[in-house]
Amino acid sequence: MAQLAAPTTPRIEHRTDQDAVLGLAAAAPRLSWTVPAAPEGWRQTSCEVEISRAGEVTVHQVHTADQVLVPWPADPLSSREQARVRVRVSGADGVWSNWSPARTLEVGLLNSTDWTARFISPVGLGALHMPAPVLAGRLTVPGPVRSARLFATAHGIYVATLNGRPVDDSVLAPGWTSYENRLRYHTYDVTDLVAEGENRLEFLLGNGWYRGRLGYMLDRALYGDRLAVLAQLEVTTTDGAVHTLNSDGSWTARESQVVADDLYNGQRTDLRRGAAGVETATGTVEVLDLDVGTVVPTDLPVIRPLQTLAAQKVWTVARHAQVNHVVDFGQNAVGWIRLKVRGLPAGSEVIVRHAEVLEGDEIATVPLRSAEATDSWILAGPEEVVLEPRLTFHGFRYAEIRGVPDLRPEDVELVVLGTDLRRTGWFSSSHELLDRLHENVVWSTRGNFIDIPTDCPQRDERLGWTGDIQVFGPTASFLFDTAAFLGSWLVDLAAEQLPDGSVPHVVPDVNRNELAFTPAAAWGDAATIVPWTLYERTGDVGVLARQLPSMRAWVDKIAGLAGPDRLWAGGFQYGDWLDPTAPPEEAEKAMADPDVVATAHLARSAQIVAWAAEVLGLDDDAQKYAALAAEVREAFAEAYVSPQGRVHSDAQAVYALAIQWDLLPTAAQRQLAGRRLADLVRTNDFRIGTGFVGTPLVCDALAATGHADVAHRLLLQTQCPSWLYPVTMGATTIWERWDSLRPDGSINPGGMTSFNHYALGAVADWMHRSVAGLAPAEPGYRRLSIQPKPPVALTHAQARHLTPYGEAAVAWERADGEFRLSVTVPVGVQAEVHLPGAEEAMTVGHGEHHWRTPDRVTAAATDEPDWTRASIRDLLDDEEAWEQLAGAAVEAGIVPDAAAAASRLLKYLDSPAAQVGFAFVPDDRFQGASAVRQAATRILSA
Known part of the structure; x- marks a missing residue:
C-alpha cells in the first residue's frame, strides 16, 4: 500500500513560478498543493500551513478537505513583505504527512502610495515617427548588496537593462491591457545585476500596443502619443538600508539605433547610430502628471522566447534584379528571426520579410493585408553581428532575406515567442493526421496567447476577439494553465463593458465605434461563458464572484433586447461566423439563422448566470436567471422547433446548439433532432457545415444523441471542408477558414484569410473528453x-x-x-x-x-452488412461501400464530387439500399444513370 507522501511545493494563487513568487498581487493569497501518493481510500481532512515572516514562524491548522485555493490562514501581508510557506496534510486516521518544500513569496506594491517614482517621458525625442528613445537613470550603492527589486511599467513597450545586462529574458513588457483602466507593472529580482558603486538603469521604449498601429482601421496612438516609463529600483544593502532610484526629472534621454518600430510593420535598426563618430540626439525628460492609481501588479506569466526553430530549407528567388533567400522553418509560429551576418560593408542593408504561406516559391504577403511584417538593419561594418529585433513580432513560417549573399542555414533561426504558460494537457492516438491536427491546435494557442487571447498573430489585426476565445476556452484550459491569463483578460472585459451591459467585440477595445458595442451573440457571451469555463476547469469560485456583475449586466442587456417574447431577433449579428458556405467577403452569411443563434445564446448565458449565482449562494439571483432561462427555452422551442424536432434553418449549427444547451422540450424531439443532425452530416459527405459557433458543439451533439460513429467520420474526414483537410495541405496551425488554402493551392481571396487562428480548433476539447475520454465531472x-x-x-x-x-x-x-x-x-x-x-x-x-x-466496436464494424434489409442511410454509414458508390457517380459524370453525391440522398435515407441508384438518378434518360445503377448493384451484392 502506498505511503502518504509530502505535498508538493504550495502554489500561490494561480501563479506558475518555478521558484520564488515575486510581485504578488494578493495580500492574502490562496494556497494549493497536490499529494503525490497516499494509501488507498485516503482523503485529506486537515492541513497545517507553516508561515515564516519577519523572523516569526506560525503554524495554522485548518480542518478542510480542500487542496485547491485554500484561503490564507494568517493576517494579510503588506506591500513588499516576504514570507515562506509550507504545508502538511492528514486524513481521518490522524497521521500527518511530512512537510512540503517551502515556497517563498513576496508581495508587490499594492497601494499607489508605495510608488515614489513618477512617469517620465523624453523631451524633444521619441515622438511618433522618431527613433525609439532610451531613458536612463543612475544610482550609487554605498555598500554590499543584499537584495534588489525593480518595479517597472511603461506607456509603450520596453527593454530594461541594468549595467548593460537585461533584467530578465521577457519581451514586449508590460503587455497589453485596457490601459485607461489598469496598467500592469512587472517585478524583477535584479540582485545579481546591482553592483556596489555606480549603477545605470536604462529603458529602450517602443510603440507597442500603446502608440503603434492597432486594429484594422489603420489607427495609431489610440491610448496616447507620448511614450513614458515608470520605474522604481529598490536596493537593500547588507546594513539594512534601502537605496532607491526613482524615474524622475533627473533621468536623461537619447535616441537608440532603432529608427522605427511597430508591431504590424516591423522594426528598422541602423547599427551605425551611436557607433564611433556617429552621434545620436540626447536630451532631458519630463515628469508627466499621471496618476499611478491605475498601476497594478500582474500575476500573469510574462511573454518570453519559448524555443528556437532551425531552418529546414533555404532557396533563392530573383526579384527586382536581386537574389533573395527564402527560408522555410517547417512550422508556422510567432516570434522573430535571429540572423547572423558577417563580411558586409558599412551601410549594407539586410531586409527580412515574413509570411505564413507561399505562392509558387515566393512568400505570400496578401493575407497580411496592410501589415508590412518587415524587419531591416543597416550594418555598421563587416564584423560578425547577430541581428534580432526586440520591439515587434510576426506570425510566419517563411522568411525572405535580402542583402545576405552567402546566407547559410545555420546562420538563421526562428525565435518562438509566447506567454510562458505552463503546459497541462496532451493527446495522442494511432491516427497520424489527427495527432498533427492536435499539434496544430497547440501551436495556434501558443501563437495567439501573446498577453491576451488574439484572433491571429500576423496581419493588421491581432485583437482580443471575444467570440474566438469564448468557443476555444475549454480547449485552451485543457492544454495550458490559463487561469491567470484568461482571468486577467476578463478583468479588462468587465472594465471595457458599457454601463448598460454591452460588451465590445474585442477586448481591449480598439474599434471604439457604435458597431463595436452593438450586442452580438456568442461574442458578448464571452462575459458569461469564459468565467464559467474557468470555474469548471479550475474550481475557482473567486472568478465567478469577481465577474458576476459583468455577467448579470450582459444578460440583462440582451434580455432587454429580446423583450417580453424572449426572442433575440433582428439587428446586427455575426451568427455562425465563417461556416463553409459563407462567401469570401461575407463571413456572416451562414446556413444557421442568426436569430436562432442569438436566442440560443440568451438561454445559455441566462442559465450560466443562474448557476454562478447558486454557487455563490445568491438565491434570489439564481431563481431570477433560472426563470429567465426557462422562459427563453420555451420561447425558442415554440418559435424555432417543430414537433418532429426540426430546428429552424435546418443547419448543423442550430441542431448542435439546441441539443447541447437543452433547448428541445422533450426527449423525443431531442432524439429526432440528433437524427436530423446526423443525416445532415451524412448527406454532406461527412463534411463539416459549421462556423465558429457550431464547431465546438457539433461532435458533442452527435455523440450525445447516439451518433458517435457519425461524429467520428466527421472528425476524420480529409476532404474540404474538414478539420483534417488543412493537415493534408501541410498546415501546421489551425486556419481561420476551412479553405484558407484551396485544393488547387490558391489562397482564399477573402480579406480575412489567416493561417493561424485557433477558433476552429475547438474540436480538440471533444477529442480530449470523448475520443480519449477524460473530462471533469465536477469543477x-x-x-x-x-x-x-x-x-x-x-x-x-x-x-x-x-x-x-x-x-x-x-x-x-x-x-x-x-x-x-x-x-x-x-x-x-x-x-x-x-x-x-x-x-x-x-x-x-x-x-x-x-x-x-x-x-x-471492432466486432460491430467487421460485421458483414445485410444489404437486403439495409437502408440508404446504412449505405452512407458503410465507409467503404459509400466511397465506391460516390466514386462511381463522380466517374459517370452525375456529380462533381462525393459531397454533391451525398446531398442527393437526403430525401431517400429511409429507402432500401437497393434503390440508391434510382435515388441518385431518378430519370433514366440522364447520361450515366445506368452506370451508377450497375455500380450500386455490384457494390451491394459484393
Missing part, C-alpha cells in the same frame, strides 16, 4: 468522468491533464479482440468510469486502474 476536476467513445478507425488514444489535484490520465487500446483501458486518478479525486457498452459507471478512487473487456 476543478474534483471528480473525473472517464467515458471514451473509441472511433473504429483508431486502435489507441490517450489524454493526460495536470488537474489542480495532480495528473489525470486515460489511455485505451484495442488489440486481440479486447478493449483495454488504463486510468490514472490523482489523490483527492474520484472518477466515474464508463466502459464502452456497460450500462452503469464504476466509481474509483486515486491510483492506477486497468480494465479489459471485449472489443465491441
